[in-house]
Amino acid sequence: MINIENFTLNHKLFFLINHNRHPLLDVFYRHFYLLGKGWFGAFVGIVLFVLHDPRFVKYLLAMLLQALVVKALKYSIRAKRPSAVLEKVYLLERLRLKSFPSGDSAMSMTIALCLLKGSPHLLKPVLLAYPILIGYGRVYMGAHFPLDVVVGWAIGVVCFLLVCVGF
Incomplete structure (x- = not known):
């Protein structure tokens, strides 16, 4: 196992976010984090397919590529979760697998980038905020x-760009 995350700034930022608690954020993230899970990515893909959206093929390829990269890194690096390394971690969900990298963050970025082009202007700020909220939430929740x-x-960015270059 490689311990690539054991440096002071990473731990300080973790505690800054994880220990900055608010009851409303606790409630929000207990539900919102579900939008970073694989079933949500599959749901978006099904919606694109059913609507015959021209973004579907790029979406599918980018999502598959990012999932493969994330799984390969998780199983090869096998980094421990913050709660296994640090004391006094506020944990808001049950965890499995390993920590590095965040698959939810990769997937949310991939979804946002794939949907950005061709979406209504009013939806674009939501798409840009989505991976930021998911990523912040992963640290806030202690995951x-x-x-x-x-x-x-x-x-997420690299996989999206690779698929765009390929098409």
């Missing part, structure tokens, strides 16, 4: 270190 989230976002 990930900030580095997990940033690398997850980067994976």
Whole structure:
């Protein structure tokens, strides 16, 4: 197991976010985090397919690519979750698998980028806020270190761009 996350700034940022509690944020993230799970990505894909949306093929390829990259990194690096490494972690969900990178962050970024072009102007700010809220929530809920989230976002961006270059 490689411990790539054991540096002071990563831990300080984690505690800054994870220990900045508010009851309304607790309620919000207990529900909103579900929009970072694989079933939501599948739901978006089904909606694009049913609507014969021209973005469907790029979406499907980008989502598959980011999922493969995330799983490969999780199983090869096997980084521990914050609650397994640090004391006094506020944890708002049951966790499985390993920490690095954040699959929810990668998926949310991929979804946002795939849907951005061709979406109504009023929806674009929501699409841009979506991966930010998911990523922040992963740290707030105690599931990930900030580095997990940033690398997850980067994976989403790179996978989206690779699929765009290929098409």
